[in-house]
Amino acid sequence: MKIGVLALQGAVAEHIRSLEAAGAEAVAVKRVEQLDELNGLVIPGGESTTIGKLMRKYGFMEAIREFSAQGKPLFGTCAGLIVLADRIEGQDEAHLRLMDMTVARNAFGRQRESFETDLDVKGIDEPIRAVFIRAPLIKSVGEDVEVLSTYKDEIVTARQGTLLAASYHPELTDDYRLHAYFLDMVKEAAAAKA
Numbered sequence: 001m002k003i004g005v006l007a008l009q010g011a012v013a014e015h016i017r018s019l020e021a022a023g024a025e026a027v028a029v030k031r032v033e034q035l036d037e038l039n040g041l042v043i044p045g046g047e048s049t050t051i052g053k054l055m056r057k058y059g060f061m062e063a064i065r066e067f068s069a070q071g072k073p074l075f076g077t078c079a080g081l082i083v084l085a086d087r088i089e090g091q092d093e094a095h096l097r098l099m100d101m102t103v104a105r106n107a108f109g110r111q112r113e114s115f116e117t118d119l120d121v122k123g124i125d126e127p128i129r130a131v132f133i134r135a136p137l138i139k140s141v142g143e144d145v146e147v148l149s150t151y152k153d154e155i156v157t158a159r160q161g162t163l164l165a166a167s168y169h170p171e172l173t174d175d176y177r178l179h180a181y182f183l184d185m186v187k188e189a190a191a192a193k194a
C-alpha cells in the first residue's frame, strides 16, 4: 500500500514515519500528479486556512475530491479534519466539504491549548495516546458518519465510509494504531475495487 501525506504545510514527516511504522510505503505529496500512484492520502495538522489556500493554489481541491470519488480513503488529522469538513462554525466557506460534519476550530480555548490523553477508539482494543494542539471539535455529524471516540462528551474521532477524521495528532506519539486502522481502510477499499 502506498500512502501520501499532503505536504503543503504542517506535520508531514511525523505522519510518514507513523505510516511506515504501521507497514505502509509513505510519500510526501506536493504535486497533484502524485495522487495517481497512491492508495490513500493523509491531510496533516497545521493551520487549516493556510493548507486550504495552498490546496486551491495548486489544484488539490478538485484533485482530492476526484481521488475520494474513486473510492480511495482520506485521513484528516487536526487541521486536516477541518479541511475535510462540510461545515466550519463561524465561517461561510469550508474546504473539501467531503465529510458530513460541522467542526469548531480551536475549540478547547486558551487554557487548554495543548494536552495529551488516553482515548478509547471504537475498533481499536486498548486506548490510544492522543495529543491535542489548538484542536478542533466535531460539533455535529450527519447520519452516515460513525462516531469512533469522544472526549468529555465531544466528538474527536469519526468515520464516514472511506473518510477518517481525528481532532488530535496521532502522528506525534509512538502509538501507530490509528494509522494501522487507516491502512486497514485502505486495504478494504483496494480489495473492494479489485
Ligand code: GLN
Binding pocket: 044, 045, 046, 047, 048, 049, 077, 078, 079, 080, 082, 105, 106, 133, 134, 135, 136
Ligand atoms: N488550530 C488549527 C486550525 O484551526 C489546527 C491546529 C492543528 O492542526 N494542530 O487550523
